[in-house]
Amino acid sequence: MTRPVLPADATSSLADATLLVRGGATRSQFEETSEALFLTSGFVYENAEAAEAAFQNDGSRYVYSRYRNPTVTMFEERLRLIEGAQACRATASGMAAVFAALLCRLKAGDRVVSSRALFGSCHYIVADILPRYGIECVLVDGRDLGAWEKALAPGAAIAFCESPSNPAMEIVDLAAVARLVHRAGGLLVVDNVFATPLLQKPLALGADVVVYSTTKHIDGQGRTLGGAVLCSEKYLKDHFAFFYRHTGPCLSPFNAWILLKGLETLELRVERQCRTALGLARFLESHPKVARVLYPSLPSHPQYALARRQMKAGGSLIAFDIDGGKEGAFRFLNALRLVDISNNLGDAKSLVTHPATTTHAKLPPEIRAQMGIGEGLVRLSVGLEAEEDLRADLETALKEI
Numbered sequence: 182m183t184r185p186v187l188p189a190d191a192t193s194s195l196a197d198a199t200l201l202v203r204g205g206a207t208r209s210q211f212e213e214t215s216e217a218l219f220l221t222s223g224f225v226y227e228n229a230e231a232a233e234a235a236f237q238n239d240g241s242r243y244v245y246s247r248y249r250n251p252t253v254t255m256f257e258e259r260l261r262l263i264e265g266a267q268a269c270r271a272t273a274s275g276m277a278a279v280f281a282a283l284l285c286r287l288k289a290g291d292r293v294v295s296s297r298a299l300f301g302s303c304h305y306i307v308a309d310i311l312p313r314y315g316i317e318c319v320l321v322d323g324r325d326l327g328a329w330e331k332a333l334a335p336g337a338a339i340a341f342c343e344s345p346s347n348p349a350m351e352i353v354d355l356a357a358v359a360r361l362v363h364r365a366g367g368l369l370v371v372d373n374v375f376a377t378p379l380l381q382k383p384l385a386l387g388a389d390v391v392v393y394s395t396t397k398h399i400d401g402q403g404r405t406l407g408g409a410v411l412c413s414e415k416y417l418k419d420h421f422a423f424f425y426r427h428t429g430p431c432l433s434p435f436n437a438w439i440l441l442k443g444l445e446t447l448e449l450r451v452e453r454q455c456r457t458a459l460g461l462a463r464f465l466e467s468h469p470k471v472a473r474v475l476y477p478s479l480p481s482h483p484q485y486a487l488a489r490r491q492m493k494a495g496g497s498l499i500a501f502d503i504d505g506g507k508e509g510a511f512r513f514l515n516a517l518r519l520v521d522i523s524n525n526l527g528d529a530k531s532l533v534t535h536p537a538t539t540t541h542a543k544l545p546p547e548i549r550a551q552m553g554i555g556e557g558l559v560r561l562s563v564g565l566e567a568e569e570d571l572r573a574d575l576e577t578a579l580k581e582i
């Protein structure tokens with residue numbers, strides 16, 4: 182049997198940096214240093230009685246990797262400790278996490294209120310898929326607390342938002358929206374991908390469920406797809422566990438093992454990425470060919486005060502408007518030599534994307550405009566390269582506009 186490396190009572194006093202390396206780890210009888218990879222779909226029983234007992238006592242032992250797996254459990258436990266959540270379940274992608282976190286709770290006749298500024302696929306779940314099942318969805322300007330209040334007034338099962346939003350970097354006042362949705366009898370579900378578990382703690386601000394695409398900063402090196410849902414024991418027991426077990430959005434143990442290793446370096450990477458991103462955001466802001474820069478820890482961000490209140494740093498993503506619309510943006514992207522054009526983010530490699538023609542291309546132009554995604558908007562995911570090299574690359578490419 183595996184046993185925990187840290188005594189359960191030791192974790193509460195440990196800092197994030199320590200938990201990222203040691204939290205949730207268990208060791209087998211071989212006393213391995215690195216977390217073991219249990220690449221197995223099933224588990225065996227000593228006798229028929231043991232199998233019977235395993236199916237009667239949900240969760241007391243491993244029975245099938247669609248439900249739980251020891252490597253996946255280590256990853257879930259490590260992330261749970263960082264987030265300060267009671268429960269965590271890992272999923273095969275960020276979208277599986279968003280979908281399961283919402284659908285496990287919702288039923289026909291329920292109402293969902295969501296901020297409008299969402300990642301493309303999140304928008305499709307909320308605006309297109311949920312209504313097919315008789316779930317009413319209202320989209321609001323996530324920055325406008327009056328709009329949240331009005332939309333939540335008739336009652337709602339769930340409020341959903343991203344903060345900062347992908348890609349327009351809109352910030353939602355999580356504490357205020359949590360209060361409003363609780364008053365409406367519902368729960369707040371937050372997609373915390375842009376902030377990472379280190380820069381923003383939605384649960385501490387009053388949110389009920391946090392979802393991640395671990396594909397992004399938690400992997401951090403662009404290798405795997407994955408996701409996670411963090412919630413209370415009650416949400417897990419009343420809603421999530423049953424849905425997860427039987428609809429099968431589970432994470433592969435191999436990917437969980439990579440993500441465990443990703444967490445070990447998360448703090449180092451995110452700190453460095455934030456530092457470089459702030460430097461590059463300042464540079465872009467001073468450049469005559471950049472019309473506007475959106476970065477949460479620049480004082481020019483329209484919600485700078487709120488961002489400072491609920492985030493520890495600005496994160497690794499910068500959005501900016503380039504003069505010359507789509508043509509200008511394309512020229513800029515095509516002239517970059519170091520930064521790759523890619524719709525992924527949170528990678529060690531700096532990546533740039535033009536949301537209007539890629540991640541958000543299939544949305545009607547008026548919805549894109551409401552989300553703050555203009556034709557000249559560029560999203561830069563800052564990686565781990567030297568700041569001076571990235572700055573030189575941006576500078577050279579901006580000359581091409």
Ligand SMILES: *Cc1c(COP(=O)(O)O)cnc(C)c1O
Binds near residue numbers: 395
């Ligand atoms: C990437 C992303 C997702 C989806 O994650 P996948 O792992 O690609 O499924 C959801 N929300 C946000 C904010 C994202 O950036």
